[in-house]
Amino acid sequence: MDALAGQVIVFTGGGAGIGRSVVSRFVAEGARVVAVDITDAVVDLAAEFGDAVVPVVADVSTWDGNRIAAQTALDRWGRIDVFVGNAGITDGACPLEEMAGDQLSAAFGELFGVNVLAPMLGVRACLDALVASSGSVILTGSFASTNAAGGGVLYTASKHAVHGLVRQLAYELAPDVRVNGIAPGVAPTRLRGTTSLGQSVSDAVLDGTEQALPLQEVAPVSAYDGVFTMLASRTESAAMTGSLVTVDSGLSIRGIAKPGGRVQADAVS
Template structure:
């Protein structure tokens, strides 16, 4: 947790920053998404999670109990998102925040090593998961967000700013999300704020690889990854998922971030 967080007991902070707020988190079952879900719950939000993994969904229910609602489904599926938005809405039809944490990784795949067929399949897969999922989520959630004058928070990466932390497929998908935030902040104004968080490399994240490239590892199993992350930061730290949650909490706070839109907060330890 961040400074205002708590443990995974499912208890809410009375009078927390998000007390009574309705929040939908896509991909909230593991890694940064799970830490953000825990932080939202601890700050009093009513949290709905759309999670593709049945195992992660079950763990959420076990750890957080009635403090969180979980739907198992694919965040690129408009019908699954429609169901999740409907379930997350307040009685007046509003949704205070949508947070998108869905993503897959390319394990530093180099363009020069891919066949044309691999490139086409891998590009379609990663852009669908990393970019289209966010667009579809905002599209389905917009009416509810407009009713609440709420906000959307997208998850980027240091790869959205620097040629590091992944290959060209992963990096280009995260650069694309920077454009999504800039355009949606204007498109959805003045009713909905749109922002993002760009975490740097983070220990314990479990982004899966691309099926198109037969990548069966998760990010946390890349040898020497934590050491490389630490060496590349000005603060000489290896961030943990909970180190990023304060940025998400700030952007979801309707009072604290009332005049903030079109912004990406970097939580990357500083680039060395």
């Protein structure tokens, strides 16, 4: 368990869900992590992992939030090897026709601020240090990065934009910094909604999700740890840049008649 020995990682959205699980794995693999979150749930990580995790409570849709996170890593450990842009919010799968026209600009600004602007700000804040370390970037996309109906119009457009960011930044930063993404399908978390649409939090797993997946089960949040670790590793993914790795229990290859070829008929809802 030393795939990331000595690496310094700035990780957004580390307070809950997929991010919290990955931060735990990164520490187990020998990394030191600045874990950033808008909630103070990240503060517990320091109690759990001691000096290996420095929590930063900040809004990553702001320049200051990202600047402070990067500076914290540099002040504490003098380098940054990986930036992970993982913080995200949802639109609760709200269709365009259910949003009032005068709500849309605020909702767009809020959701794109977290899902698209934040990873851009984070990469910018860490950029000099990433170039100096020949480091890498990992962005959390989604099934919705390449498919419709993984969210509403705002979420889907934002996650398609994350795919664009992965590809464009991989181009712009080559050969010095590798840039890759991960596209989860459905993880058992409670994503924050878009407050300007009046949303609070919602379960990512809907009734019937399990039966719709070719692999017939909703994987735990820890299902993503291994791929994040591989992409953060200097050796295990040395030839990868510009890739969006799908980790979706087969959601993007499900069939029409039944979700998977060997799924029993009585399992299909």
